[in-house]
Amino acid sequence: MTHEPLAFGSAIGIVGGGQLGRMLASAAARLGFRTLVLDPDPACPAAQLAGEVIVGAYDSREGLAELGRRTAVVTYEFENVPVEPMRSLARTRDVFPPVEALEVAQDRVVEKAFLNGIGIATAPWRAVDDPAELAHAHLDLGTDTILKTRRLGYDGKGQATIARDASTDGAFESLGAVPAILEGRVPFEREISVIAARSRSGEVVAFDPAENRHGAGILRRSTVPATSPALAAEAMGIADRILEQLGYVGVIGVEFFVAANGRLLVNEIAPRVHNSGHWTEAACCVSQFEQHIRAVAGLPLGSGARHSDCVMENLIGDEVERAPALLAEPDVMLTLYGKAEARPGRKMGHWTRLLPLSRA
Amino acid sequence: MTHEPLAFGSAIGIVGGGQLGRMLASAAARLGFRTLVLDPDPACPAAQLAGEVIVGAYDSREGLAELGRRTAVVTYEFENVPVEPMRSLARTRDVFPPVEALEVAQDRVVEKAFLNGIGIATAPWRAVDDPAELAHAHLDLGTDTILKTRRLGYDGKGQATIARDASTDGAFESLGAVPAILEGRVPFEREISVIAARSRSGEVVAFDPAENRHGAGILRRSTVPATSPALAAEAMGIADRILEQLGYVGVIGVEFFVAANGRLLVNEIAPRVHNSGHWTEAACCVSQFEQHIRAVAGLPLGSGARHSDCVMENLIGDEVERAPALLAEPDVMLTLYGKAEARPGRKMGHWTRLLPLSRA
Numbered sequence: 001m002t003h004e005p006l007a008f009g010s011a012i013g014i015v016g017g018g019q020l021g022r023m024l025a026s027a028a029a030r031l032g033f034r035t036l037v038l039d040p041d042p043a044c045p046a047a048q049l050a051g052e053v054i055v056g057a058y059d060s061r062e063g064l065a066e067l068g069r070r071t072a073v074v075t076y077e078f079e080n081v082p083v084e085p086m087r088s089l090a091r092t093r094d095v096f097p098p099v100e101a102l103e104v105a106q107d108r109v110v111e112k113a114f115l116n117g118i119g120i121a122t123a124p125w126r127a128v129d130d131p132a133e134l135a136h137a138h139l140d141l142g143t144d145t146i147l148k149t150r151r152l153g154y155d156g157k158g159q160a161t162i163a164r165d166a167s168t169d170g171a172f173e174s175l176g177a178v179p180a181i182l183e184g185r186v187p188f189e190r191e192i193s194v195i196a197a198r199s200r201s202g203e204v205v206a207f208d209p210a211e212n213r214h215g216a217g218i219l220r221r222s223t224v225p226a227t228s229p230a231l232a233a234e235a236m237g238i239a240d241r242i243l244e245q246l247g248y249v250g251v252i253g254v255e256f257f258v259a260a261n262g263r264l265l266v267n268e269i270a271p272r273v274h275n276s277g278h279w280t281e282a283a284c285c286v287s288q289f290e291q292h293i294r295a296v297a298g299l300p301l302g303s304g305a306r307h308s309d310c311v312m313e314n315l316i317g318d319e320v321e322r323a324p325a326l327l328a329e330p331d332v333m334l335t336l337y338g339k340a341e342a343r344p345g346r347k348m349g350h351w352t353r354l355l356p357l358s359r360a
Numbered sequence: 361m362t363h364e365p366l367a368f369g370s371a372i373g374i375v376g377g378g379q380l381g382r383m384l385a386s387a388a389a390r391l392g393f394r395t396l397v398l399d400p401d402p403a404c405p406a407a408q409l410a411g412e413v414i415v416g417a418y419d420s421r422e423g424l425a426e427l428g429r430r431t432a433v434v435t436y437e438f439e440n441v442p443v444e445p446m447r448s449l450a451r452t453r454d455v456f457p458p459v460e461a462l463e464v465a466q467d468r469v470v471e472k473a474f475l476n477g478i479g480i481a482t483a484p485w486r487a488v489d490d491p492a493e494l495a496h497a498h499l500d501l502g503t504d505t506i507l508k509t510r511r512l513g514y515d516g517k518g519q520a521t522i523a524r525d526a527s528t529d530g531a532f533e534s535l536g537a538v539p540a541i542l543e544g545r546v547p548f549e550r551e552i553s554v555i556a557a558r559s560r561s562g563e564v565v566a567f568d569p570a571e572n573r574h575g576a577g578i579l580r581r582s583t584v585p586a587t588s589p590a591l592a593a594e595a596m597g598i599a600d601r602i603l604e605q606l607g608y609v610g611v612i613g614v615e616f617f618v619a620a621n622g623r624l625l626v627n628e629i630a631p632r633v634h635n636s637g638h639w640t641e642a643a644c645c646v647s648q649f650e651q652h653i654r655a656v657a658g659l660p661l662g663s664g665a666r667h668s669d670c671v672m673e674n675l676i677g678d679e680v681e682r683a684p685a686l687l688a689e690p691d692v693m694l695t696l697y698g699k700a701e702a703r704p705g706r707k708m709g710h711w712t713r714l715l716p717l718s719r720a
Contacts, residue, residue, distance in 0.1 A: 005684060026386060029409055031696055032683075034408065048389050048394065048411060049386075049409055282645065285642065285691050286693070299687050300684070300688040302690070302692075307714060320368075323392075324660070327659050327660050330662070332645065336368060336392030337392070338392050349392070354667060
């Protein structure tokens with residue numbers, strides 16, 4: 001529990017060994033750190049690049065305890081790590097980002113209340129715990145709405161849209177009759193995200209906002225630059241406030257809607273490295289992965305400046321077959337995740353096309 | 361023995377697990393390949409990032425045979441891999457760069473004869489096998505000279521300079537009385553290098569030349585760009601001829617003297633990724649490490665274009681203590697090799713400062 005930087009050669013623990021854990025492990029190695037990954041699958045994507053995989057469930061007290069015992073600091077690659085075991089671990093070992101950020105990000109109602117509470121605009125929303133509340137909330141919002149489970153939603157799963165004049169009958173049950181949130185659908189021009197980092201000493205650095213296109217609820221493409229300098233500054237300022245308020249350490253992803261009137265609404269926050277920040281690996285001197293490792297290791301943050309404009313696209317499912325053709329294109333950086341099986345909807349890799357730097 | 365690209369997920373064997381093997385393993389992983397490294401030290405720098413270390417001497421027939429059996433293609437990180445075991449291995453397994461390149465690069469006399477034989481200028485030289493030949497050759501060259509062992513020299517080891525009017529007495533013995541080469545000392549303005557690659561299908565791509573400064577025989581700094589476009593094109597053309605002549609596959613480092621009259625003389629070739637190409641990791645979309653992996657895997661080569669100018673410096677011995685301060689500087693990319701002990705003269709890492717792209 002110190003602000004001293006980790007000695008090079010120290011071990012960093014990562015909960016989760018998917019592609020994000022893999023890219024974190026790679027960045028940690030480049031800075032001379034060892035990594036241990038906790039994952040139920042000994043052949044997880046991170047296994048290739050991590051020093052060792054501790055095989056265990058994300059919420060395994062034994063696994064987390066071993067991870068804490070054998071490393072100097074513990075971080076995680078996804079926001080659905082169970083809070084209680086992490087809180088226990090944090091009593092004896094630095095855990096970054098802080099467990100409070102997990103709590104906020106795991107529950108859409110807590111998240112929205114947190115954001116609104118510090119003066120950050122979101123879509124209008126209502127907590128919904130039964131079909132009657134849903135019917136009432138839908139009338140109350142008076143627009144098309146989106147019903148989402150409060151917990152464990154990602155990549156568009158656990159969501160249902162309800163047209164303004166439609167009945168809400170059956171919608172609550174269709175998501176499993178679990179605590180939910182109803183959000184008013186905001187007419188928005190586009191979605192952007194800011195990837196920002198806060199160091200142990202409170203320094204905040206943000207990368208330029210990316211414009212994101214989704215398909216079937218999964219990120220397809222991120223484009224940088226995305227906005228006017230003024231809107232970029234506004235979005236980066238919002239990310240800064242979130243980081244400060246959470247006493248955050250590490251990289252965060254903040255997703256925004258740009259409303260038709262130009263107003264920024266925060267859609268959600270992800271207390272981790274983020275798919276819409278993969279472009280930083282190609283277009284910045286210090287990637288989001290290295291930035292996260294620097295932050296949790298107590299090192300100075302790198303600059304968020306980009307040296308090139310760029311477009312990043314995910315390779316999902318059998319799109320990975322495009323890899324050889326992409327390698328034949330100049331100015332493309334390709335990253336594959338080492339996954340053997342290209343199942344539909346599975347993120348297999350991504351690529352970033354570098355473009356000359358504009359000043360926009 | 362095919363020109364088909366390796367399937368993603370295949371294993372690549374690397375002889376040697378130092379920092380070059382480490383950075384090759386990292387690049388291979390980013391393209392979805394697994395790596396096996398042959399090294400006598402199970403805790404070698406590459407161990408952290410390779411799939412597995414086969415513990416064995418570089419010339420161990422058992423080790424090389426296992427490496428070949430368990431991988432789809434074998435490459436190496438340094439040019440002093442013994443030729444005969446590699447030639448045996450190459451009968452049953454693709455070995456890139458080709459063994460012929462090893463033979464040329466391992467013996468300074470063979471190397472110079474090869475270069476001169478294809479019309480490429482070098483410093484004047486004489487093969488020297490005993491003290492009498494040395495005395496005669498020194499008189500014959502009529503300048504300051506440098507006596508070098510024919511084999512196993514690197515980073516300035518195995519060399520002795522002899523002033524024009526000095527006696528050669530004892531010099532041959534001082535290097536161990538082994539077969540040697542005497543080179544005329546060329547008044548040169550500066551040293552440059554070209555890192556180039558040739559694919560299995562014969563495509564050649566070169567990175568821009570770097571200007572290199574050495575200290576105590578070890579590379580200290582590489583600066584890009586280094587030369588006029590015309591001189592760059594000439595140097596890249598020479599690298600191209602060498603690659604073609606050797607039927608080369610992979611990345612090569614070609615070191616040049618730029619003589620006072622502007623003439624290019626090849627100093628030596630290194631059939632591997634090269635310290636003076638580490639800047640490509642920071643300033644190019646595709647690094648020399650990825651370029652080498654692409655070449656040996658039968659994939660298309662990346663562009664050699666840089667997106668930024670840059671200066672790369674090595675961190676040698678206790679210079680590694682500068683790492684935290686370097687991380688605090690913007691536009692610096694730092695790479696550490698994960699070596700525990702900072703012995704004098706030991707390469708511990710390197711860093712590259714990005715600068716705005718000039719067109720020079």
